[in-house]
Amino acid sequence: MDKRISLRIDKIVEETSSVKTFCFSSPIDALPGQFIMLSDLRTGEKPFSISSSDSNGFSVTVKALGPFSSGMFAFKTGDFLSIRGPFGKPFDLRKGSILIAGGGVGVPPLFFLARELKKAGTEVVFINGAKNSDELIFKDLINELGINQIIMTDDGSSGKKGNAAEGLLNTLNESDFDAVYVAGPEGMLKKIADIKTDTYMELLIERYMKCAVGICGQCAVDPSGIRVCVEGPVFNQNMIRKLTEFGVYKRDAAGRKKYFEKAFSK
Amino acid sequence: MDKRISLRIDKIVEETSSVKTFCFSSPIDALPGQFIMLSDLRTGEKPFSISSSDSNGFSVTVKALGPFSSGMFAFKTGDFLSIRGPFGKPFDLRKGSILIAGGGVGVPPLFFLARELKKAGTEVVFINGAKNSDELIFKDLINELGINQIIMTDDGSSGKKGNAAEGLLNTLNESDFDAVYVAGPEGMLKKIADIKTDTYMELLIERYMKCAVGICGQCAVDPSGIRVCVEGPVFNQNMIRKLTEFGVYKRDAAGRKKYFEKAFSK
Amino acid sequence: MFTLDSRLKTDFLGSVLKTPLLLPAGVMGISASSLLYAVQSGAGIVTTKSLTLQPRKGHDGPVISPVEGGFINAMGLCNPGIEFGIKEISEFKIKSFVPVIASVFATEPEGFVKLTEFINDSEADFIELNLSCPNVSAEYGVPLSSSPVIVEEVVRAVTDISKIPVIAKLSPNVPDIKLLALAAEKGGASALCLINTLGPGMEIDINIGRPVLKNIFGGMSGPCVKPIAVKLVYEASSVVKIPIIGLGGIMTGADAVEMLMAGASIIGIGTGIYYRGMDIYRKVNNELNEFLMKKDFKHIDEIKRINIDG
């Protein structure tokens, strides 16, 4: 879709008390890992990963965080939202046996990915990480795919105790995989990107975005200036490791560097 | 072609002392009866019927008349001309046995038509009219098509004596045809359009043109306002007969009515 | 029951229009016949080519060239002159009840006053002052509508003597349209027409190394000018009370809705004829009606500037 369009919300699924999935019944030509820019034309416009897409339509899954995402919770079926996209480089779908690890709002794009891999007949293990069982999302949907789901919660209230990064490390030690796909908070991604492994790995990262079409420079990352909205948001492990700012800082809306808390650095 | 382009003149054929054919070796997606707007970007821009077109390129055939067309005679192979088009409704190619009658610069578009009809295996009689043998054009080209060519000159210096209209009338009386296609000066067209016949007939007419894309209104004809550049320049006999101005007047560049000399009216 | 007819029928300065779609000046409007063609294709009101005191053959060709998303054109105000022009209006009026706007062009107030005297003796329903032709700058310099003072002066001079309502057609090529819209209103204009062609622009053929248009410059029209047209109608309608004819790049019913939401009262379609045929008026009428129907609106007036400022 080259133009901005407004679409009727056709279904809203409450995943948890702070996460909702918004479904639109117009098809969009999207691949797993790609995102749309979503706006109410009042509060703002933000990037959201596509959490499913087929010939019947597509969905995005939103966690209430700040003004925009919380504002989304006031919308009802039948309301219209303004949409641009899809944007970004999707995951490179490999064959063989695949390991997926997602934490928080990293799970929705990975669910879309798992579904497409499953459609292609690929074997998938999905590590689904959350703070606690209340924040766990897509558990049933992933089970319905008939794939091996490993649930991790920080407090052990569901599945194993630990975070998705730990779950991934354990699983990688236990079995061989042809590719690993990861999405989630930067702290988690950083730990995983630092793993020394020969397995092909792709990670979906987030940076502040404005234009999403590669011209405003807002999401350009150091040191090469490549744009997360065009050359990303999915990068392979080698590329991620070259990003000197990854896990260290990101830029705010004004373009200033904002350093992550200590926890994120090695 | 949606955009204006400039093309190199690849070949110039001197048809007579006052008629030249300009050939371009870029293909254009054109049908017989359509025209292009041709400009040197200095003197003006004028409509010219396409006199041939295939996958190797196309040509237009220009008679030196006023400033623009005479100016064209200074151009040499390798020079560039600015071109828009093709424009207009082409001839509706019928099957069966076909009669074509052209006078003066009406002959070039009809040559293109005859060639296409011949390609489709249709039987064609071509009446080629000119003032005198010096002004006769495309005689050899038409012969090469292997069709029946009847040459008419006003002074009898070549072929039969008489004009194309008379030639057409005689031929129509002698044999039956499935369709008749005519192009030439308005006086000739008027005489032919007035013929009472059941044979399907199409005529290519000329009106002052500026935009050629149907928005400036310059070529709109009375009483319906239809545009020669879009709904024409080819009209069937019924439609032509409804044009109250046909054979009576045409509009000049300012939009004023200019009446034809007496000779043209019934 | 609400129908296409009841939803789209609209009042414009006291005249009832069957549809809110207008044929703008200079597009197809040379002759009575071409105005009639637009009416028969679904236009609810038509405008003549801009008429001048003397006939003008206009610029030599090329007078038009396609560009990204539209055209640049410099017809050069070709027209048969006011005397011949009002005859075409009479001829049109024999065959149609649809209101006609007589567009006129001059370079100073006196010229406009003389033209108005002719129009007073004609059957035109409205007079539109073309204060904004961007294509005769070699002859006349920047358009009159670059200056609020001149706009007010010309409009006042004409309204003082005109027997019919006066419409001021303004230029988009100004830093602040609000000043010009207010000046026209203050001068006594009954309505505004926005926008005339944009720029002008220019194209150079790189093989020939020459400007493509004989006039070098040409005003832009078509889809590419729509964002600017919508913006200017929105701005003007936020400061004036008189109705606005909104035009510039309107192609679809959705575009027409956008223009109404921006604050236009009726909508012009010119270059759109190229993209969707003369039938564009009928198509847009239908699309407009469908939109209103789907959204449960009874009349186009209900969407004028809707929500926009909320």
Place this chain on the structure above:
Amino acid sequence: MFTLDSRLKTDFLGSVLKTPLLLPAGVMGISASSLLYAVQSGAGIVTTKSLTLQPRKGHDGPVISPVEGGFINAMGLCNPGIEFGIKEISEFKIKSFVPVIASVFATEPEGFVKLTEFINDSEADFIELNLSCPNVSAEYGVPLSSSPVIVEEVVRAVTDISKIPVIAKLSPNVPDIKLLALAAEKGGASALCLINTLGPGMEIDINIGRPVLKNIFGGMSGPCVKPIAVKLVYEASSVVKIPIIGLGGIMTGADAVEMLMAGASIIGIGTGIYYRGMDIYRKVNNELNEFLMKKDFKHIDEIKRINIDG
């Protein structure tokens, strides 16, 4: 032997550019890294995002929307502020010899003077005065470059103290660019940059019934503005002697040739990055070189304003 390098290498205000292609202000230019990315993609000179005295996060989204033939955008001059900005310039300069233009924005002469003091202490090669941002009118009214008097005043105030050449970036949204070009030259500008974004324009979503951009209005860029950019460069270059950076909708080598023929000395490419990737600079360099080669030109300077006035 003539090569791409020898044909395209060009002098700009005493600096030698490897290629005549420029990354314009606000496109990709937030950080040292993004400037570097443009250089590595074939740009011969780069411009920073317009820097202001204080950091600005810019407008809330949507800040951009696709329109026919381009985009409307209202970023709202988001930038990290002059202090942080000149640090990014230093970082860039560690890694590259390519000249950098520091673009600055203020609302009055004093602001520009203060910014110039910062730039004087920086490693920037040129300073560009953004006198023409159309997207902050809610805050600041019409752009400074709507008035020749103000343009001259601001440019003079800056040139009086600047240690490096001053470029004036002008607005296309004026009735007569010549007056503004002359004013900038008189004020002491060493070069002009034409054009900033057009309009601005506006888009309304008809289902939501709201303007699409949070700022309501947004300047137009991309292929649809090219005819107007070419025209304004042509007009400006007919009255001033200083070089002009020509930009607005340049996508191809042919477009670049057109801009050079219109009178530009070097060529900016911004929105084109969307259509052809960051690699557009390399592509256009190659296309430019091929054109020159085919037509037997030895250097881009040979086609500057060629034939046009003949």
